[in-house]
Amino acid sequence: MVLAAGCAAGCTAGRAAGPRAGLPRPALKPAAAAKPAAPAAQNVPESLSPEGIPTLLTIPALGIKAPVVVTGTDPDGVPETPPFDRPDEVGWYGRTASPGSDGASVIWGHLDTPKQTAVFLYLRDLRPGAEIRVDRDDDTEATFAVERVDTYPDDSFPSDVVYDDPGYPALRLVTCGGAFDRKKRAYLSTVVVFARLTASGPSVH
Numbered sequence: 001m002v003l004a005a006g007c008a009a010g011c012t013a014g015r016a017a018g019p020r021a022g023l024p025r026p027a028l029k030p031a032a033a034a035k036p037a038a039p040a041a042q043n044v045p046e047s048l049s050p051e052g053i054p055t056l057l058t059i060p061a062l063g064i065k066a067p068v069v070v071t072g073t074d075p076d077g078v079p080e081t082p083p084f085d086r087p088d089e090v091g092w093y094g095r096t097a098s099p100g101s102d103g104a105s106v107i108w109g110h111l112d113t114p115k116q117t118a119v120f121l122y123l124r125d126l127r128p129g130a131e132i133r134v135d136r137d138d139d140t141e142a143t144f145a146v147e148r149v150d151t152y153p154d155d156s157f158p159s160d161v162v163y164d165d166p167g168y169p170a171l172r173l174v175t176c177g178g179a180f181d182r183k184k185r186a187y188l189s190t191v192v193v194f195a196r197l198t199a200s201g202p203s204v205h
Helices: 159-163
Strands: 054-059 064-071 090-093 103-108 131-136 140-153 169-181 186-202
Touching: 054 103, 103 159, 131 169, 140 169, 159 169
Parallel strands: 064 090, 103 169
Antiparallel strands: 054 064, 054 131, 090 103, 131 140, 140 186, 169 186
């Protein structure tokens, strides 16, 4: 698997003048209280087909409803991110699992662009238990719950932790983070949201 962090993959635009200025901060909805665990056989959602292509990412706590495009790698083998001129889109790295199928699915989006803020501006504010939904082109929907949110310096990005199959259907959301180096015009860290499948079935949207 290629080594890649969200920032190394192209989120190096530099901040627009004050990327957080003038933007209303979303009201984060508290995660619902954890329910007692059901017996394992009853508490494991059915994984979805690996053939489904994600089309829409919804994160209610952040007010995100973002179209999903498929991304690949550039000639150097570095994963591509969505184009800067479409800051409200996210990209599913097509070499990873389809969301809801067995394995780790990776979706990334920009924090900001040279001209404006972008879809994952507040991604680091997600809390454990927050819901993430992914609609797919086979009329199915995968629902995930956030397990944790970590920030990694780009020189120690844990590719194995992000990309390797954890043994269940998982989702990783990736964006830039940490300090911004004005000389390099790049963020120095990467934010990764780790989430686990909690429900699957026909799309309701």
